[in-house]
Amino acid sequence: MKQLVISTILFCSLLLPISVSAQSDVIAARKANFKQSGMAMRQMRTHIANADYEAIEKSATQIAAWAEQMPEFFPANSGPDTNKTSARAAIWNDFDTFTALAQNNHKAAMALGDAARNADNAGIMAAMQSLGQTCGACHSKFKD
Numbered sequence: 451m452k453q454l455v456i457s458t459i460l461f462c463s464l465l466l467p468i469s470v471s472a473q474s475d476v477i478a479a480r481k482a483n484f485k486q487s488g489m490a491m492r493q494m495r496t497h498i499a500n501a502d503y504e505a506i507e508k509s510a511t512q513i514a515a516w517a518e519q520m521p522e523f524f525p526a527n528s529g530p531d532t533n534k535t536s537a538r539a540a541i542w543n544d545f546d547t548f549t550a551l552a553q554n555n556h557k558a559a560m561a562l563g564d565a566a567r568n569a570d571n572a573g574i575m576a577a578m579q580s581l582g583q584t585c586g587a588c589h590s591k592f593k594d
Contacts, residue, residue: 477535480523483516491585498574506566506574513581514559520552521545536594548592555584 490509497505529539541548558581565573 474533476523476525476528477533480520483520483523487513487516491582494578498578501569501571503566503569507563510559510563510566510577510581514556514563517552517556517559520555521549524548530594538592538594541592548588551584551588551591555581555588558584 490512494506494509496502497509524537524541524545526542529535529537529542531539558577562574562577562581565577
Protein backbone atom coordinates (compact mmCIF):
# COMPACT_ATOMS: atom_id res chain seq x y z
CA MET A 451 0.00 0.00 0.00
CA LYS A 452 2.80 2.40 0.94
CA GLN A 453 4.50 1.75 -2.40
CA LEU A 454 1.23 2.49 -4.26
CA VAL A 455 0.89 5.85 -2.47
CA ILE A 456 4.50 6.76 -3.25
CA SER A 457 4.07 5.70 -6.88
CA THR A 458 0.90 7.78 -7.18
CA ILE A 459 2.59 10.86 -5.68
CA LEU A 460 5.56 10.48 -8.02
CA PHE A 461 3.30 10.03 -11.04
CA CYS A 462 1.25 13.12 -10.17
CA SER A 463 4.37 15.19 -9.57
CA LEU A 464 5.56 14.26 -13.05
CA LEU A 465 2.29 15.46 -14.59
CA LEU A 466 2.39 18.92 -13.01
CA PRO A 467 5.23 20.31 -15.16
CA ILE A 468 3.58 18.88 -18.27
CA SER A 469 0.29 20.62 -17.56
CA VAL A 470 2.01 23.92 -16.73
CA SER A 471 4.04 23.62 -19.91
CA ALA A 472 0.94 22.77 -21.94
CA GLN A 473 -0.85 25.84 -20.54
CA SER A 474 2.15 28.02 -21.40
CA ASP A 475 2.14 26.62 -24.92
CA VAL A 476 -1.57 27.30 -25.47
CA ILE A 477 -1.17 30.84 -24.13
CA ALA A 478 1.82 31.47 -26.39
CA ALA A 479 -0.10 30.05 -29.35
CA ARG A 480 -3.17 32.20 -28.73
CA LYS A 481 -1.02 35.32 -28.30
CA ALA A 482 0.69 34.54 -31.63
CA ASN A 483 -2.69 34.04 -33.32
CA PHE A 484 -4.00 37.33 -31.96
CA LYS A 485 -0.86 39.11 -33.19
CA GLN A 486 -1.31 37.61 -36.66
CA SER A 487 -4.94 38.64 -36.68
CA GLY A 488 -4.04 42.18 -35.62
CA MET A 489 -1.40 42.36 -38.33
CA ALA A 490 -3.94 41.17 -40.90
CA MET A 491 -6.31 43.94 -39.77
CA ARG A 492 -3.58 46.58 -40.09
CA GLN A 493 -2.53 45.31 -43.52
CA MET A 494 -6.14 45.37 -44.63
CA ARG A 495 -6.10 49.17 -44.70
CA THR A 496 -3.35 49.10 -47.31
CA HIS A 497 -5.10 46.37 -49.28
CA ILE A 498 -8.30 48.42 -49.30
CA ALA A 499 -6.48 51.59 -50.36
CA ASN A 500 -4.91 49.64 -53.24
CA ALA A 501 -8.18 47.87 -54.11
CA ASP A 502 -6.29 44.59 -53.73
CA TYR A 503 -9.35 42.37 -53.43
CA GLU A 504 -7.37 39.14 -53.41
CA ALA A 505 -5.25 40.31 -50.48
CA ILE A 506 -8.35 41.54 -48.62
CA GLU A 507 -9.98 38.16 -49.07
CA LYS A 508 -6.82 36.34 -47.93
CA SER A 509 -6.55 38.46 -44.77
CA ALA A 510 -10.26 38.07 -44.04
CA THR A 511 -9.97 34.30 -44.45
CA GLN A 512 -7.02 34.25 -42.04
CA ILE A 513 -8.99 36.21 -39.43
CA ALA A 514 -12.05 33.99 -39.92
CA ALA A 515 -9.98 30.83 -39.46
CA TRP A 516 -8.55 32.13 -36.20
CA ALA A 517 -11.97 33.25 -34.94
CA GLU A 518 -13.42 29.83 -35.65
CA GLN A 519 -10.86 28.04 -33.51
CA MET A 520 -10.29 30.79 -30.92
CA PRO A 521 -12.34 29.24 -28.08
CA GLU A 522 -10.20 26.10 -28.25
CA PHE A 523 -7.21 28.22 -27.21
CA PHE A 524 -8.85 29.13 -23.89
CA PRO A 525 -8.93 25.82 -22.00
CA ALA A 526 -9.57 25.63 -18.27
CA ASN A 527 -6.63 26.76 -16.15
CA SER A 528 -5.16 29.01 -18.85
CA GLY A 529 -6.53 32.21 -17.35
CA PRO A 530 -5.09 34.99 -15.22
CA ASP A 531 -5.49 33.08 -11.96
CA THR A 532 -2.59 30.79 -12.80
CA ASN A 533 -0.83 32.43 -15.76
CA LYS A 534 0.50 35.73 -17.03
CA THR A 535 -2.15 36.71 -19.54
CA SER A 536 -4.28 39.72 -20.40
CA ALA A 537 -7.31 37.46 -20.78
CA ARG A 538 -9.84 38.21 -18.04
CA ALA A 539 -11.32 35.49 -15.86
CA ALA A 540 -14.69 36.54 -17.31
CA ILE A 541 -13.87 34.39 -20.36
CA TRP A 542 -14.11 31.21 -18.31
CA ASN A 543 -16.95 32.54 -16.15
CA ASP A 544 -19.04 33.33 -19.25
CA PHE A 545 -17.60 31.03 -21.91
CA ASP A 546 -20.86 30.91 -23.89
CA THR A 547 -20.74 34.68 -24.45
CA PHE A 548 -17.05 34.50 -25.31
CA THR A 549 -17.77 31.75 -27.86
CA ALA A 550 -20.68 33.73 -29.33
CA LEU A 551 -18.46 36.80 -29.74
CA ALA A 552 -15.81 34.68 -31.49
CA GLN A 553 -18.53 33.38 -33.82
CA ASN A 554 -19.62 36.97 -34.54
CA ASN A 555 -16.02 37.79 -35.42
CA HIS A 556 -15.90 34.77 -37.72
CA LYS A 557 -19.12 35.82 -39.49
CA ALA A 558 -17.89 39.39 -39.92
CA ALA A 559 -14.58 38.21 -41.38
CA MET A 560 -16.41 35.88 -43.76
CA ALA A 561 -18.65 38.77 -44.87
CA LEU A 562 -15.52 40.82 -45.55
CA GLY A 563 -14.09 37.99 -47.63
CA ASP A 564 -17.34 37.73 -49.59
CA ALA A 565 -17.37 41.48 -50.26
CA ALA A 566 -13.75 41.33 -51.46
CA ARG A 567 -14.50 38.36 -53.71
CA ASN A 568 -17.26 40.46 -55.30
CA ALA A 569 -15.09 43.61 -55.49
CA ASP A 570 -17.85 45.38 -53.55
CA ASN A 571 -16.16 48.48 -52.14
CA ALA A 572 -19.16 49.61 -50.09
CA GLY A 573 -19.58 46.08 -48.76
CA ILE A 574 -15.89 45.93 -47.88
CA MET A 575 -16.09 49.16 -45.90
CA ALA A 576 -19.25 48.04 -44.07
CA ALA A 577 -17.73 44.62 -43.33
CA MET A 578 -14.49 46.20 -42.06
CA GLN A 579 -16.49 48.36 -39.68
CA SER A 580 -18.46 45.35 -38.50
CA LEU A 581 -15.30 43.28 -38.09
CA GLY A 582 -13.66 46.00 -36.03
CA GLN A 583 -16.76 46.20 -33.84
CA THR A 584 -16.66 42.46 -33.17
CA CYS A 585 -13.03 42.75 -32.10
CA GLY A 586 -13.84 45.66 -29.80
CA ALA A 587 -16.88 43.94 -28.29
CA CYS A 588 -14.80 40.98 -27.20
CA HIS A 589 -11.80 43.02 -26.04
CA SER A 590 -13.92 45.38 -23.93
CA LYS A 591 -15.52 42.48 -22.08
CA PHE A 592 -12.72 39.93 -21.93
CA LYS A 593 -9.27 41.57 -22.25
CA ASP A 594 -7.23 43.70 -19.87
